Amino acid sequence: MPSSSPLPSVLLVGCGKMGNAMLEGWLKHGQKPSVVLDRHDHALPSPHHHARTVADIPADFTPDIVIVAVKPQKADAILEELGQHFSNPVLLSVMAGRSIESLTKTYKKANPSANPTVVRAMPNTPCAIGAGITGLYAEAGTTAEQKDQCDALLRSVGETVWVEQENLIDAVTAVSGSGPAYIFLLAELMEKAGIEQGLPPETARKLARRTIFGAGALLDHSVLDASELRIQVTSPGGTTAEALKILMQPDAWPKAVSQAISAAAHRAHELSS
Numbered sequence: 370m371p372s373s374s375p376l377p378s379v380l381l382v383g384c385g386k387m388g389n390a391m392l393e394g395w396l397k398h399g400q401k402p403s404v405v406l407d408r409h410d411h412a413l414p415s416p417h418h419h420a421r422t423v424a425d426i427p428a429d430f431t432p433d434i435v436i437v438a439v440k441p442q443k444a445d446a447i448l449e450e451l452g453q454h455f456s457n458p459v460l461l462s463v464m465a466g467r468s469i470e471s472l473t474k475t476y477k478k479a480n481p482s483a484n485p486t487v488v489r490a491m492p493n494t495p496c497a498i499g500a501g502i503t504g505l506y507a508e509a510g511t512t513a514e515q516k517d518q519c520d521a522l523l524r525s526v527g528e529t530v531w532v533e534q535e536n537l538i539d540a541v542t543a544v545s546g547s548g549p550a551y552i553f554l555l556a557e558l559m560e561k562a563g564i565e566q567g568l569p570p571e572t573a574r575k576l577a578r579r580t581i582f583g584a585g586a587l588l589d590h591s592v593l594d595a596s597e598l599r600i601q602v603t604s605p606g607g608t609t610a611e612a613l614k615i616l617m618q619p620d621a622w623p624k625a626v627s628q629a630i631s632a633a634a635h636r637a638h639e640l641s642s
């Protein structure tokens with residue numbers, strides 16, 4: 370649960386879909402004066418500050434944590450620039466794939482004496498409504514206080530789990546970072562199939578969305594395994610059993626979900642450098 374003390378101050382670099390999802394939650398929970406660096410306009414409540422470039426960051430601003438939330442393929446220039454501005458920050462990267470080694474190397478490129486302490490985090494967009502889940506990994510040498518500060522930020526917008534090996538962040542990315550997209554696809558497909566069965570589009574949309582919401586909420590409340598909750602819906606000889614005969618074919622969902630998550634993890638690995 371979020372603590373009542375103010376959240377650490379941050380320099381949030383990149384306030385797009387993921388950065389903004391986290392920022393909304395942080396602002397609600399009360400955050401020390403922070404700066405958002407993004408080339409697009411952002412109306413921030415006082416005393417927070419929006420900067421379009423590194424040069425716009427107030428000279429006396431030293432954030433507790435520098436968070437990098439730009440695309441991993443486009444991060445090099447801004448990382449190099451930040452390395453010249455903040456020498457020894459806690460650098461919290463939410464970028465998919467980019468390894469601690471690669472982040473550190475790029476950060477030090479224009480300022481070899483820079484020495485960031487890198488923590489990697491993989492949140493997801495439900496952070497926007499406080500229902501996120503974030504996996505974290507900290508490089509060796511990160512202090513307990515630095516880890517606590519990162520954890521507090523992400524815990525304020527959902528739950529957190531820490532992993533013991535950096536490469537497991539790729540698995541987190543594939544399961545929960547990208548995961549909401551799999552569920553949104555399911556919503557799209559259920560809605561479409563409902564329309565094919567003759568339901569009015571608005572009714573199909575409502576049924577699909579509320580079913581996914583309700584099933585998620587039940588999973589969240591229940592101590593039972595997902596498989597047990599599935600069995601509770603599945604009357605012998607009934608309708609669900611007929612649907613699951615198709616979905617649970619080894620070549621259907623079991624294979625597709627495994628392959629999809631493996632492909633996402635593989636892509637994260639490709640983005641490491």
Ligand SMILES: NC(=O)C1=CN([C@@H]2O[C@H](COP(=O)(O)OP(=O)(O)OC[C@H]3O[C@@H](n4cnc5c(N)ncnc54)[C@H](OP(=O)(O)O)[C@@H]3O)[C@@H](O)[C@H]2O)C=CC1
Pocket residue numbers: 382383384385386387388406407408409421422437438439440441443447463464465491492493494546547
């Ligand atoms: N979207 C998601 O669900 C998740 C994303 N992530 C990670 O979060 C990161 C951001 O993803 P996402 O939010 O989707 O991306 P977005 O492109 O939506 O957000 C990035 C933002 O940063 C801006 N930006 C990029 N470079 C600069 C710069 N040099 N100076 C100023 N502004 C800049 C972009 O502007 P412009 O668009 O003009 O380039 C954009 O507004 C990625 O690394 C991704 O791997 C992690 C978990 C989930």
Ligand SMILES: O=C(O)[C@@H]1CCC=N1
Pocket residue numbers: 465542546547
């Ligand atoms: O698709 C991506 O690469 C990012 C990382 C996880 C979710 N979105």
